[in-house]
Amino acid sequence: MKALIIGAARSGSAITKLLLKQGYQCTLIDSKSVGDKQLWKQWGVIIHEGLHPTSLWEEDFDIIVKNPGISHHDPFILGFIKRGHVILTEIEVAARYAQNYRYAAVTGTNGKTTTTSILGAMLKAKDASNEICGNIGVPLSDVVERHPYQKIDIALEIAAFQLLGCFNLKPLVSVILNLTPDHLDVFTDTDEYYKAKCRIYQTQDKHDWFLKNIDDFNILKYCEHVNSTVVTYSMEKAADLCIKGQQVVLFDQMLFDSTTLKLKGRHNLQNAMVAAAMAFKMGVDIQTIQDVIVSFKGVEHRLEYVTTIEGVEYYNDSKGTTAESTVVALQAFKQPVILLAGGYDKKTGFEALRPVLGQIRLLIAYGATKNQFKELYPEAYIVDTLQEAIHLAHQLSGAGDTVLFSPACASYDQFHNYEERGRLFKEWVLKLKN
Numbered sequence: 001m002k003a004l005i006i007g008a009a010r011s012g013s014a015i016t017k018l019l020l021k022q023g024y025q026c027t028l029i030d031s032k033s034v035g036d037k038q039l040w041k042q043w044g045v046i047i048h049e050g051l052h053p054t055s056l057w058e059e060d061f062d063i064i065v066k067n068p069g070i071s072h073h074d075p076f077i078l079g080f081i082k083r084g085h086v087i088l089t090e091i092e093v094a095a096r097y098a099q100n101y102r103y104a105a106v107t108g109t110n111g112k113t114t115t116t117s118i119l120g121a122m123l124k125a126k127d128a129s130n131e132i133c134g135n136i137g138v139p140l141s142d143v144v145e146r147h148p149y150q151k152i153d154i155a156l157e158i159a160a161f162q163l164l165g166c167f168n169l170k171p172l173v174s175v176i177l178n179l180t181p182d183h184l185d186v187f188t189d190t191d192e193y194y195k196a197k198c199r200i201y202q203t204q205d206k207h208d209w210f211l212k213n214i215d216d217f218n219i220l221k222y223c224e225h226v227n228s229t230v231v232t233y234s235m236e237k238a239a240d241l242c243i244k245g246q247q248v249v250l251f252d253q254m255l256f257d258s259t260t261l262k263l264k265g266r267h268n269l270q271n272a273m274v275a276a277a278m279a280f281k282m283g284v285d286i287q288t289i290q291d292v293i294v295s296f297k298g299v300e301h302r303l304e305y306v307t308t309i310e311g312v313e314y315y316n317d318s319k320g321t322t323a324e325s326t327v328v329a330l331q332a333f334k335q336p337v338i339l340l341a342g343g344y345d346k347k348t349g350f351e352a353l354r355p356v357l358g359q360i361r362l363l364i365a366y367g368a369t370k371n372q373f374k375e376l377y378p379e380a381y382i383v384d385t386l387q388e389a390i391h392l393a394h395q396l397s398g399a400g401d402t403v404l405f406s407p408a409c410a411s412y413d414q415f416h417n418y419e420e421r422g423r424l425f426k427e428w429v430l431k432l433k434n
Contacts, residue, residue, distance in 0.1 A: 001025065004056060006077070007067025008034040011090040014141035015065050016045060018094060021145060024063070027056070052076040057083055065093055068135075068161035071186045089165030091134060091158060094141040096168075100151040101144075103169065104278045105158050107200050108177025110325040111271045112136075112157045114263070115177060117299045118275035120155035122292045126284045127153070135159040137419075153282050160187070160196040170203040173281040174228075175211040175274055179218035180324040184347045194222050204228035209281050211274055214239055231277065235270055241277045248273050250280060256293045263298055265332030272296075301422035303329055306429050311399025314429045317406035318422030323352035326408040330359040337402040340389045342367035343409030343421075350376050350408060362396055364389045368413040385414065386421070390428050403429075 003019045005012050008030035016026050020043055028034060029048035040047055048056075057079045064080055066087045071077070077087060095101065104123070106116045113136055120132030129152055133140045136157040143152065156171070160183065179194050187193040201210045201223075208228040213219050215234050231250075233241035241250045248255045248269075255276040258269055276289045298304060301318040308314070317329045326341065336358065342365045350372060363380040365373035366389045374380045381396075383389050386405075393403045405425050415421040 001062045002060065003027070003063040003065065004059075004061045005029070005065045006052070007070055009067055009069065010137075011139040011141065012065070012067050014139035014145070015090040015093055016040075018097065018141040018145045019063070019065075020045070022097065027059075027061075029053070029056070054079060061085065063088060063093060065090055066165060068159060068165075072161075072164055073186070073188070086167075087165055088167075089162045091140050091156070091162055092166045092169055094139070094144045097148055098140075098144045098152070100149060101154055102152075102282065103154045103156050103171040104282050105156045105169070105171035105174040105200055106177065106274075106278075107158050107160070107163065107197050108175070109180045109182050109197075109322060110328060111177045111267060112159070113319060114268060114299045114302055115175070115271040115275050116155050116157040118272055118292065118296055119278050121296055122275065122279035122284045122289055123153045123155050123282060125288045125292055126279075126282075130154070133157075135162060158200065160193055163196050163199040166199060168203060170205075171200065171208060173209040173211065173278045174200045174204065175278065176200060176213070176219055176223065177271070177274065178213060178216050178324075179222065180322065180352070181348045182322050182346065185345070194218060198222055201226055201228055209278075211241065211277060233270075233273060233277065235266065235273075241273055243269075243273075248276065250277050253280075253286070255280065255286065256290045260290070260294045262294075262296065264303055265328065267328045267332070268303075301418060303332060304422075304426075306426050307433070309394070309429075309432050311401075312394075312397045313402045315402065315404045315406075316422050316425050316429075317404060318411070318418045318425060320406035320408060321346070321410050321418060322348060323350045323408045326406040327352055327356050329404060329406040330356050333359065333402055333404070335402065336361035337404040338362045338364070338393050338397055340364050340366070340386070340393060340403065340405040341373055341408050342370050342386075342389070343407045343414070344412040345369050345372070346410050353377075353408065361401070362393075364392050364396075367407075367409065369409050386425060387428050390425070390432070394432050 001024045003024040003026045005016045005028045027046040034049050123130035131143045132155045134157040181190045210228045214232045232239040304316040306314040320326045339360045363377045366383045370382050411418045411421040
């Protein structure tokens with residue numbers, strides 16, 4: 001059996017190790033460098049480094065796995081598709097070798113990581129062997145390689161790119177948190193992007209749950225034909241999962257008291273509601289759900305409090321990679337903030353920020369999109385780098401101010417990923433104390 005793995009990053013390396021254990025002859029390629037090249041070769045892996053050789057189009061591969069960061073429209077990928085190959089994602093392949101796993105799958109444009117983290121904390125509180133995997137940073141293959149036969153419940157964050165390569169993954173419970181334009185630098189249009197998200201419930205049946213956000217217009221439009229049991233939820237209306245007074249209730253069963261949640265923002269209450277309902281379906285008891293709600297302190301890089309310097313609070317929201325997520329971050333604060341924004345252009349625009357410009361006291365924009373922010377907000381200060389933006393915010397702020405770093409952009413113009421960007425933001429802010 002022969003497998004081709006396109007992209008040697010974290011998930012590509014993980015699925016290669018798993019497929020080697022399953023007896024596959026693996027070819028691992030990357031347009032950049034392949035780490036541990038000598039070790040791969042010792043294991044019999046064929047390496048192609050620094051290029052995507054089109055000669056591979058003619059080889060007879062049983063499995064082709066693509067890194068989710070590589071577009072389905074990439075000419076190299078299209079070459080395989082035109083020759084009848086099915087392009088899979090690491091999650092899809094890994095799940096084949098873990099027949100005893102159950103999945104609670106979370107997707108959506110914003111809120112995935114926070115929801116998955118709360119859900120994962122609940123699953124782990126139920127059983128420490130349960131895991132948090134997927135787009136959140138840990139490949140499912142890593143877990144399957146270590147525990148292929150164990151019964152494990154998985155909190156699975158899954159992005160649109162990953163869903164495009166999923167055909168048989170069957171979550172016990174799934175959710176699309178919201179749908180707003182994103183990744184239009186890769187997807188043809190919003191229709192293609194939204195339909196990719198809807199693949200999360202494609203294999204479910206009536207015994208499974210799909211949590212449906214009836215407050216979201218696009219979800220109402222796109223999620224019409226669902227075979228699983230639909231559980232509606234809303235922050236404002238009557239629904240299967242909703243808020244009654246201060247209580248979050250599911251089918252009239254109180255899950256938790258909303259006042260016990262420590263996270264900022266109404267959006268985080270919604271994330272916690274969804275996580276609690278998914279955990280309930282996965283067999284977590286009410287007391288455990290409530291204990292996690294009380295103790296959960298948040299996710300790194302998502303509205304993360306960093307420090308207070310001379311009366312100025314600093315928050316890291318590096319995971320805010322769309323205008324819509326920055327809107328949510330701004331709405332979490334009662335007073336206007338000093339906003340630091342900018343970065344790689346995903347071609348989604350920033351018009352979504354216009355209704356909340358009143359929440360911005362000062363805007364400091366940097367990076368590849370800085371001039372677009374200047375057009376939106378003519379009073380904006382323009383700098384080249386995030387580090388310059390931090391120093392300018394420090395100069396312009398005074399006691400009682402809040403500095404919010406919520407870039408509304410991807411990180412790729414100046415950083416490897418949003419995690420690196422967030423870590424450096426925190427480092428540079430803390431250096432202001434010196």
